[in-house]
Amino acid sequence: MCGTVLCRRSSACCALLNYGGSVLEETGRYLVNFDTAELEQDEVPYLVIGSGVAGLYAACAAARAGERVAVITKGTVDDTTTAHAQGGVAAAIGAEDDPAYHLADTLAAGAGLADEEAVRVLVAAAPARISDLLSIGAQFDRANGVLDLGREGAHSRNRVVHAGGDATGAEIQRALTAWISGHTLIDLYERHYLVDLLVREKVCYGALVLDGERQRLRVFWARAVVLATGGAAQTFRHNTNPRVATGDGMAAAYRAGADLMDMEFVQFHPTVFKQPGGEPFLISERLRGEGAILRNYREERFMPRYHERGELAPRDVVTRAILEEMRQSDAPCVYIDARHIPAERLRKRFPKITGTLVGYGFDITKDLIPVTPAAHYFMGGVRTDLCGRTTIEGLYACGEVACTGVHGANRLASNSLLEGLVFAGRVVESTRGKLEGRGRPRFCCDELLPPADYDAAALRIALQETMDEGAGPVRTPAGLSSVLAFCEDWQWLRRHAAATPAEMEVRNMLEIGHLVAEAALARTESRGAHYRVDFPAPRERWRKHIIFRR
Structure with a gap:
């Protein structure tokens, strides 16, 4: 069983990293000034934030259970990393395959940090999730009347289900979007940007959202808030992700007090x-x-x-x-x-x-x-259990935004879409029929200074280039320290309200970049996707996780 290193940002020091007291520990809880009493309000049992495979599958599962769902997404419904995914979905359904082989391959790729219980859940559920996608209309490639299974890196068997040859994500996105579009219990809100989570005393009541069409804030109260916002590969200049993948869900959860884990592991x-x-x-x-x-x-x-x-x-x-x-x-x-x-x-x-x-x-x-x-994929993210529960009551996470431990230090190819499907389903399975109303407490912030005068687009590029140079696939103490220095030079922004989604995005990216570099500098070994020139081999004392808690 892997151990845990807990790094508390609010402490003066911890077992691994020193965090001297700074204004960062006291500011930066919210991105904007607001008062929920003055804003438009909506209330639903399930609020799903994100419209990729994890978000849409969670919405499907909740609607099938007879629950009303609101899905918000920062762009259009298909502006997601899922829609760009080429490879496929791994599932041990071939005649010569078995979930035990899939388990072994996933654990081997995870380089000693994958949670075996989580991986067992993943591989056991895979065949049923493929069947479910077929039932809602996904058209996967076939050969001689049966599903055509491909093979990718580090798989010992052919087990990758694909569609359109190399357009699997687009087909899954199409099928899920078509299904939710015709369901009366699901309301889709495009161009709605997650600003912050509304959390008090470790309980999540809902989310503060910017309506991009009307350029006004609104509040969504929910009994279950499901983060499915994807990853943060856009923190790097050279990346495979769409422009929307800026780590918004991870950063918002962190500001709200949720644990983040394994942030150094970027594939x-x-x-x-x-x-x-x-x-x-x-x-x-x-x-x-x-x-x-x-x-x-x-x-x-x-x-x-x-x-x-x-x-x-x-x-x-x-x-x-x-x-x-x-x-x-x-x-x-x-x-x-x-x-x-x-x-x-x-x-x-x-x-x-x-x-x-x-x-x-x-x-x-x-x-x-x-x-x-x-840069392609974040193994780290918001820490959850096997049912998507975060360390904040009422807040759940699934897909790339989450860290279930299933990928460990390095994700096995074609396990990402599968993870979104499996754990989105488990969020709903564990909560349906059990959600209780929490009321609508008043949340407000009036402490932020007016928006600062800076070029958010130029800052975004500068951060991405700094991450490429200092926190890429081959890391050095000097490079990681340069990333930290860059992010710390912009700490003063936390005292100011963000004026636009572009400013919110770059603020989230700075938060994620800082956490990646901090964790990578602390982990004095090489393991999986994390490689240190000065510590080129794994060390048994580091077969553990770094957890950040604000």
Whole structure:
């Protein structure tokens, strides 16, 4: 059983990190001034914040249980990380597979920090969640009338269910969106931005939300607030996530007093295509599962020198191998080579990848494709139990925003969509028929100074570049200290109200960046996705979790 290191931000010191008293401990609870007594009010049994796989599945489950649900999302319903997911959903449903194999693969990828009980819950529920998606209309790829199962890195069996070749997330997003759109118990509020959670004495009563259409604050009271806001890879400049993935749910939960755990573990996807002027585009791991190989700048295959599984090694291994090859050759990238795979097979199985690359002048059937690692997924997040309960009563979290312990120090490919499905369902299973009204206490804040005069867009880019340099896949004390220094230079913003969603986002990103760097500097070892140049090996004394509590 892994131990726990608890770091309390409000203490003068703790077992690992010193937190001298500062104004940060006394300010920054809210992003804006407000008074709930003066705002528009709504009340629902379930408030779901986020419209990716975890949020929409939670809404479906609650509506099926006969409960009214409000779903709020900061953009449009399909502006999510889920919609961009290519790979698929892992489930041990093949004739030669078993949940025990899925369990073993997940624990191995987690590098000694995955919670075995949580992983058992995940892999046991996977087949039923696939069946549920099929029942609501998801169209997964089939071969000879049965589900076509692919293989990705660190999986010992073919068990990845996919759709449209390489557009699995988009199909799941479509199916869930269509289902909720026709349900009378679900109200969807697009362009509604989570500002803060309304918490008193460790009880969550609801959320303060900015209505982006009308540019006014409103309050949603709820018996259960379900965070499903996704991750925070946008804190890095080179990332695979949509622009909305700025860690809003994590930061809001932290300000409200919830525990955050494993924030140092950020997964960098090894193979991301990037051309000048273009957005980073993920090249799915399934392409390597189909036989594509990695070549360095001299066009030599290199992965077998780093791991016995070659291109299908765990993502952290592949990422560091790529960076080492780039360093040795002083090269800007490595290449993924699929030229030996039949062209028609590539076009059929990877239509999104092949089509996107054509737009940039690359033919995957004939060309080497330049790739580099990029920030992709947060293993850490809001600490929960196996039913999504956080350390605040009435506040739940599921999907990437949550940290159940299921991924440990490194996520196994195609377990992310699965985690959202499994634990969103468990949130509702554990609460349906048990929710009690909590009333509407008055919340207010009038202590913040007027909005500050600064360029939020420029600050966002500067933070992202600082994170890339100092908190990327290969970390040093100097680099991590530079991230901390950058974030601390902007601490004064906490005394000021945020004027726009862009300002709220960058404030949340600063909070997340600071926590990532603090945890990474404290963890004096290398484990999973966290690699320290000065401590290049795992240490048994560090087989434990770092938990932040405000």
